Amino acid sequence: KLQQAQFAAAMEDFSHALAVFEAEADTHSLDLAKALSGRAEARLMLGDPEQARADQLAANAIYAAVLGPEDRETLGQLSNLAVIETRAGTVLEAARIFRQVLAGLERVEPPDSARVLDVVLNLATALDTAGQGMEALALFERVVAGRRRIYGDRHPLLAEALVIAGLRMSRAGRGDDALRALGEARAIYAPLDHPELGTVDNFSGLTYADLGRFAEAEAAFAAASARFSRDLGPEHVMT
Numbered sequence: 001k002l003q004q005a006q007f008a009a010a011m012e013d014f015s016h017a018l019a020v021f022e023a024e025a026d027t028h029s030l031d032l033a034k035a036l037s038g039r040a041e042a043r044l045m046l047g048d049p050e051q052a053r054a055d056q057l058a059a060n061a062i063y064a065a066v067l068g069p070e071d072r073e074t075l076g077q078l079s080n081l082a083v084i085e086t087r088a089g090t091v092l093e094a095a096r097i098f099r100q101v102l103a104g105l106e107r108v109e110p111p112d113s114a115r116v117l118d119v120v121l122n123l124a125t126a127l128d129t130a131g132q133g134m135e136a137l138a139l140f141e142r143v144v145a146g147r148r149r150i151y152g153d154r155h156p157l158l159a160e161a162l163v164i165a166g167l168r169m170s171r172a173g174r175g176d177d178a179l180r181a182l183g184e185a186r187a188i189y190a191p192l193d194h195p196e197l198g199t200v201d202n203f204s205g206l207t208y209a210d211l212g213r214f215a216e217a218e219a220a221f222a223a224a225s226a227r228f229s230r231d232l233g234p235e236h237v238m239t
Contacts, residue, residue: 010041011042011046014036018032028066036058037056037059040053040056044084049087056080056081056084057081059080072108075104078097086122092130095127095130117147121140124139124140137169141165144162159189160196162182163185166179166181167203179207198238201224
C-alpha cells in the first residue's frame with residue numbers, strides 16, 4: 001500500500017501488525033522493526049514527522065541490537081531517519097546522520113558504489129538546504145563523476161545528477177559549467193522524451209538569467225512551461 005500511495009491504509013495495517021507483536025510480547029524482532037519503519041514512512045508521507053521520527057528511532061534501536069550498528073541494513077534504517085529529519089526541517093541534524101551513514105558504508109563498500117553515492121547525494125541536498133552550498137556542490141560533483149563511472153555517459157541517473165549539480169554550479173557563479181552540465185543532461189533525456197526535460201529547461205532559464213542572457217532565459221522558461229503544462233497540467237504549481 002505504501003508503493004500505491006495509500007498511506008493512511010498502510011499506517012493502519014502497520015499499526016495492526018505492531019499491536020499483534022505487542023500482544024505476543026515480541027519486542028526485539030526484525031519483523032517488528034520493519035513494521036515500525038514502514039509506519040514511520042507512512043506517517044512521514046501523511047505529514048507527521050514527529051511520530052515518524054519516534055517510530056524510526058525505535059526501529060533503528062532494534063536493527064542495531066540485532067544486526068549491529070555497522071550492518072548495511074542498520075545503516076539503511078539510519079538513513080531513513082535522516083530523510084525524516086530533512087522533511088522535518090532539521091537539516092543540520094539530517095546532515096550529521098548522513099555523514100554517519102556515509103562513514104559506515106565507506107568502511108564496507110567502494111567509495112563510488114551506487115549505495116554510497118545515494119547517501120552522498122542526500123548529504124549534499126541537506127547541506128545545500130542548510131546554506132552550505134560550496135561543500136554541497138563538491139559532493140554533487142562527486143555523484144556526477146561516480147555515476148558516470150558506474151552507468152556510463154547515457155544513463156538517466158547520470159542526467160539526474162547533472163541537473164542537480166548544474167543548478168548549484170549556477171548559484172556558485174559557474175554559469176558556463178552549469179550550461180554544459182544541463183546540456184549533457186538534455187542530450188541524455190531528449191531521446192527518451194523524459195519528463196525531467198521540463199526541469200532541465202527551467203534550470204537552464206535560471207542559469208541564463210544569472211548570466212544576463214535574458215532572451216535565452218525567456219525561451220528556456222517558455223519551453224519549461226510548455227513541458228510542465230503537457231506533463232502535469234496547466235494548473236500545476238510547476239507550470
